[in-house]
Amino acid sequence: MDSPFFLNRAPGAVLARRGAEAVTAARFLADVAALAARLPDGVCVLNLCADRYLALVGFGAALARGQVTLLSADRSPHRQRALAALYPGTYALTDGAETAIPAAVAGAWGEGEGTNFAIPAEAKAAIGFTSGSTGEPAAHAKPWGALVAGARAAARRFGLDDPADTATVIGTVPAAHMYGFETTMMLPLQAPVAIHSGPHFYPVEVAEAVAAAPGRRVLVTTPLQLRALVAGGVSGVSAVISATAPLAPSLAAAAEASLGGGVIPVLEIYGATEMGSIASRRTVEGEAWTLYNGVSLRAEGEEVVSALVPGLPAPVPLSDLVELAPDGRFRLLGRRGDIVKRGGRRASLAGLNRVLSEIEGVEDGVFLAPEDLDANPTARLAAYVVAPTLTPARILLALRGRVEDVFLPRPVVMVERLPRDAVGKITRRSLDSLRERLPQASGSGT
Structure with a gap:
């Protein structure tokens, strides 16, 4: 992949919805350029913007300045200082919250139409961190080409690649988490979808965003949040994407029945910070996962299976034990460190x-x-x-x-x-x- 552009959208396409305002791709590029001109010199930026549109503008501005975005869902002062110590030359980007390290404020608005720009496929665009559920968070660099390939593959898998049928993505997960970053930051850059800027944590906030969004509404969430949304009576959703933990089939069935009147699919993503998302399934249809186009799995030994992911320089060993099927699909048997024997x-x-x-x-x-x-x-x-x-x-x-x-x-x-x-x-x-x-x-x- 040769230097893909930052934005793969037509200038008049709607890229984001901020309340009643529809933000076009051209306006977004102008905002990116205006903020890039104001950013301080630095090597890395810790993007702490809660407003999803401002987070996206900040990501673009950092790329335009050649700065690497640190993706950390942990916003605590302790974690901010730890990342600044690990990556000298780091500053925070915020939309109003106080920070424990030097910070710049997002929200410089541009005029007219901004200019798109190409980024080398091998350029380090971001660094993601594991959640710490199996130990200390580990860092994983994300080449721009791999992020682009993953976003385009996800768009094809979830039917979000038709410019004549633009969907609005409503995310309940932080943009700084790898799953939220892929689905609510990279998708609108590379596929014909618009993001809703938020916030979307409580069921009433999600319901308001769903009611305000035209066309298809795609909800990006987690099993824990999905349970609250079902209990909260949210409806009018066109599709649900879930990740971060196994989704119980009973909850998936309840969500399909209540959130969209029994006609919407509830889909799960399989992936990890190390490799991004690589497969999906419709939970109510069984345990088998289907790989994204271009991704393949390779057995490396008796128990280890690695994923070959477009844009990544080397195969990535899976942390899960998997059972490979002749048709290319696979089943999860549990994490290697998650298996107990009695x-x-x-x-x-x-x-x-x-x-x-x-x-x-x-x-x-x-x-x-x-x-x-x-x-x-x-x-x-x-x-x-x-x-x-x-x-x-x-x-x-x-x-x-x-x-x-x-x-x-x-x-x-x-x-x-x-x-x-x-x-x-x-x-x-x-x-x-x-x-x-x-x-x-x-x-x-x-």
């Missing part, structure tokens, strides 16, 4: 979490394995559950028959909430803290 049997913690989430009355929950599970024959899994109307005994009863006895949790600890981040993930540090604090909390039981 009594000669194996189970995936992610699979156990999905079973737990499907119990009626369970609002959230997670299984944890003790540190000595492999060495201590008496050690048992524990479950931490948000279910105001249930008791530990009721939860255990519901798990029997769905989970093998050796994996039944002891104890079941009832909590008010779990320490999830903005996209619904729980970091390893939070899990360790949970393990230390909660067995002594009131409301626990077996």
